[in-house]
Amino acid sequence: MKTRAAVAFGAGKPLEICEVDLEGPRQGEVLVEMKATGVCHTDAFTLSGDDPEGAFPTILGHEGAGVVLEVGEGVRSLQPGDHVIPLYTPECRECDYCLHPRTNLCQAIRETQGQGVMPDGTSRFSLDGKPLRHYMGCSTFANHSVLPAIALAKVRKDAPFDKICYIGCGVTTGIGAVAFTMGVEAGATVAVFGLGGIGLNVVQGARMVGASRIIGVDMNPAKEALGRQFGMTDFVNPRDVDDVVQHLIAMTGGGVDYSFECIGNVQVMRQALECAHKGWGQSCIIGVAGAGQEISTRPFQLVTGRSWRGTAFGGARGRTDVPKIVDWYMEGRINIDDLITHTMPLDDINRAFDLMHAGESIRSVIHY
Ligand code: NAD
Ligand code: DAO
Numbered sequence: 001m002k003t004r005a006a007v008a009f010g011a012g013k014p015l016e017i018c019e020v021d022l023e024g025p026r027q028g029e030v031l032v033e034m035k036a037t038g039v040c041h042t043d044a045f046t047l048s049g050d051d052p053e054g055a056f057p058t059i060l061g062h063e064g065a066g067v068v069l070e071v072g073e074g075v076r077s078l079q080p081g082d083h084v085i086p087l088y089t090p091e092c093r094e095c096d097y098c099l100h101p102r103t104n105l106c107q108a109i110r111e112t113q114g115q116g117v118m119p120d121g122t123s124r125f126s127l128d129g130k131p132l133r134h135y136m137g138c139s140t141f142a143n144h145s146v147l148p149a150i151a152l153a154k155v156r157k158d159a160p161f162d163k164i165c166y167i168g169c170g171v172t173t174g175i176g177a178v179a180f181t182m183g184v185e186a187g188a189t190v191a192v193f194g195l196g197g198i199g200l201n202v203v204q205g206a207r208m209v210g211a212s213r214i215i216g217v218d219m220n221p222a223k224e225a226l227g228r229q230f231g232m233t234d235f236v237n238p239r240d241v242d243d244v245v246q247h248l249i250a251m252t253g254g255g256v257d258y259s260f261e262c263i264g265n266v267q268v269m270r271q272a273l274e275c276a277h278k279g280w281g282q283s284c285i286i287g288v289a290g291a292g293q294e295i296s297t298r299p300f301q302l303v304t305g306r307s308w309r310g311t312a313f314g315g316a317r318g319r320t321d322v323p324k325i326v327d328w329y330m331e332g333r334i335n336i337d338d339l340i341t342h343t344m345p346l347d348d349i350n351r352a353f354d355l356m357h358a359g360e361s362i363r364s365v366i367h368y
């Protein structure tokens, strides 16, 4: 079939809207009509050329929601008409990783997904007879996409596509980091570095689990109001204090129980670790740093009881946890609507990247 897609032909180049060819689903695969997709920082990271796994030409996008149109041979978990959210972290429920209680990093299709192809090593997308790569196993910047069935979460049919697409990455990453990866408990103190599309979801996750104090740290003073709306109790602009680590330690009488880095800045990752309380404080890296960058601290920080951890997709097991997060949204337990600051048709997708780079959007959503 033919479908419309925003194609990334090379690093740093604007996306081009093209009519591309899409083959139907093979064994274990599913054809999805995408209804909406968010534009995430990670799409911009790959488009910039800084992503070591990034390869072109490709169809980016990994934060979608849509409807199943057709299932390939052997697919039993889904049927036409089901509403789904694509999962860049799949859940096969059979591999060593899925069977291990402490990780969500299913490895069933990891190698081929990283190469931008389907599990059989080929692409379903092509243009003028030449293959286009899939992206993160999702390629949600296409009106139709083919995905492995293990990379689709079935969700309730009354949830709006143009909101729940954000659960495909940003919402789940932020809330899951708090609830699944770190297991933040009621009454805990939390510091959130970076109040963007991820950090604000960490803030609302911390509020949801009953954190007693949620301190947001951002260089942009405009982030304070939105942070407070989502549950932040204190705001610190690092530009207004001499030493942000000492400031946070003084504010909290020794440091926070949990800190989260939601920027991708290795210096801030160090600050986040070092503002965690001696003896028990834990710090979680969410931000993705540029290729080749390294983190550092004095080992004594860990010797004296701080832990340094990290999370991908908030530790969520997608097929199991994503439908629950959709329920949380539909029950009004989490707010997604106020984080979607811009919506636009696929033709305007490059504007979504411009808004992100200018710091003017929290999340832009493309509707098909
Ligand atoms: P964003 O640009 O929307 O937000 C970053 C925020 O950090 C901005 O508000 C900015 O003002 C602030 N900031 C920048 N430098 C700062 C500094 N030195 N001190 C304090 N604040 C500072 O980004 P986002 O969409 O929220 O994404 C954050 C990171 O999370 C990115 O690196 C993204 O790739 C990553 N990410 C990780 C996962 C995962 O599974 N681990 C998933 C999605 C995104
Ligand atoms: O299993 O080795 C692996 C890789 C899993 C990739 C997880 C990526 C998470 C961070 C990237 C940002 C997501 C948009």
Ligand code: ZN
Binding pocket: 040, 041, 042, 043, 062, 063, 169, 170
């Ligand atoms: Zn993302």
Ligand code: ZN
Binding pocket: 090, 091, 092, 093, 094, 095, 096, 097, 098, 099, 105, 106, 107, 108
């Ligand atoms: Zn698995």
